[in-house]
Amino acid sequence: MTGHDEGDRLARAALTRIAEPGDELVGGWLRTYGAREVVDALTGEGAPLDGASERRWSGLRIRARRAEEGQPEADLERVRAVGGRFLCPGDAEWPAQLDDLADARPFGIWVRGEPSLRFWALRSVAVVGSRACTDYGAHVAAVLGSGLAGRGWTVVSGGAYGIDGAAHRGALAGGGPTACVLACGVDVAYPPGHGALIRRIGEEGLLLAELPPGDHPTRSRFVLRNRVIAALTRGTVVVEAALRSGALVTARSARRMGRLVMGTPGPVTSSLSAGVHGLLREEESFVVTDAPEVIELVGDMGELAPARASPPARVRPPGAGRPVADRLRAARGPAP
Template sequence: MSAPQGAAGQERSGSAHGSSARERLARAALTRVFEPGDERGGRWIREIGPVELIRRLAGTDGSALTLKGMTEPRLAGYRLRAAGADPGRDLADVAAIGGRFVCPGDREWPSQLDDLGDARPIGLWVRGRIDLRLWALRSVAVVGARACTPYGAHMAATLASGLAERGWVVVSGAAFGVDGAAHRGALAAGGATMAVLACGVDVAYPRGHAELIGRIVEQGLIVGELPPSDHPTRSRFILRNRVIAALTRGTVVVEAEYRSGSLVTARNALRLGRFTMGVPGPATSGLSAGVHELLRGEGVLVTDAAEIVELVGEIGALAPARSGPVLPRDRLDAVSARVLDALPWTGAVDGRDVARGAGTSTDEALGRLYELNSLGFVEREGGGWRLTQGRTPDEGVRRGGT
């Protein structure tokens, strides 16, 4: 395991940002050795450092067996992987596609990932011209079902475009369904989006999203824990979700069944103290059952971008007050409303009957009836009064202006 000369320039430039060249090489190698989220590996890195750890794993002096939790079978597996690691080539390969390797301690490292403790990424492989740390500071995850309904796709795209228009970065996993709709919604609004992959950042997965991933590289960021060319697995998708949860200010689940990776993201967000939100769906929809269960617990119900920003944004970023439509009758004072209530649905009555029904004097009732007539609620019929034909007591037309 040695770095080729072609990677030396990148190693030096990387060290200027925080991590030393040796540590960067060691961490790059360890992304080939440990699976994402391996807490044993994270503990060993914390205790003895990445350079010493890769030396022990690649060596034959038996010093690796002194690590707590290390067994001979486990060491054999790690050594097999370490023997095939070529971090210099990986760094050169990612640089060739315009990418980089970001390590803890680098200026670009998002410090909120440290909340994962020993399960934090060893480092992140990144494609895109944007500063990862700065984008992550103002980001929201929008996740959900792969086999989503048209409603789920619509809600994901609408939420993402609304967040993008408000200056928030939309983070998701580039999968089919809700993830893809969220990325497209943000891009359509000319906004920012970031995809966290469960494979190498040079791998377009799923293949059907190759064009979308290409657009994200051009306009946003592609991030992953796995080195170049590494493939996704079922467990890697699940482990990837903890990065999405930790990287963002909050997680929104649009559609999810009871067994869903999106709910794993939501539970990670809850455990990390992040805002966790859900978009309700039909009570009869199995694809919304997991979201509804989340909302019965600690999840917060949201229906649009403004409600999301109210939670994750700065103090005072309140969603607009919601209410039903204001009817013309709502603007009437209490006495006028009682006079209007005193009129029957059909037929006409005189002013004394109206006054009796409204509990007021005849003069007061007549004065209010003339006001109601000018507003279009009532009309004269012979010597009496009736509701305006074709209108209910809740309706009225202001005559002569507003």
């Protein structure tokens, strides 16, 4: 971090407890008034800020009063205790691509892990997909994760069961960088079954969250988290996804921000590939089958996938080019 105004940092830390991630109304206030002024308004006795209904303002004020009682300082100390930090827009480590979210930009990012988020995010790819994935999907995600990380690309995902976990494990196995964007605090291992994986990412990679330490996920927070994954990376690869899937939300969010959208095809009989196939039928979506193909799309000029050799030609049996009816008559011999 840099010499960022510490009063502003405290106010932004407080806002991560006061408002939900991606709240565009509060984001607009931040842009217009600044973080300290917004928190002062929420904890004072003045009139509501522009655009807030009486009910909405009342709810925010209740949460602001709870957050005001020493909570920002405690949250900052809590994240430091686990080797983390709280980044704000304007910090040297802040990834500028998050600014593409406009008023839905995070108030700040809680980070756990030693590497520079800004540096890692410069060459990063999201690998996302179904939680209830097939063995095929898990294999593809792991191979993609390993191939990307092994070539110096940061693999970004959400730490969930299924494709997310496979991509993270592949990156770790490949000895390269991986970052996990959580829908809870960076000190909360969720889902519980991925506790060991998330702890390892915190030790070897980066854990990121919009929510303060100790906060737990909700259904809406998983959806809101996806926009950060999309904004942070150069492109999003969907490995497996049903027709209604959070992974497709991530991909379409990426497309709206001008990022590349990619998908790996699967069996046409699999419902878990139906969403990917539908995505690939849309404009500006690309089929990829391995890490070099992904890098060719998202990478710098000259990072091309290697030329592929054609599969060996199969020996054709005599008469294979003749119509089936002719071959059957020849096999039966002359008519009696």
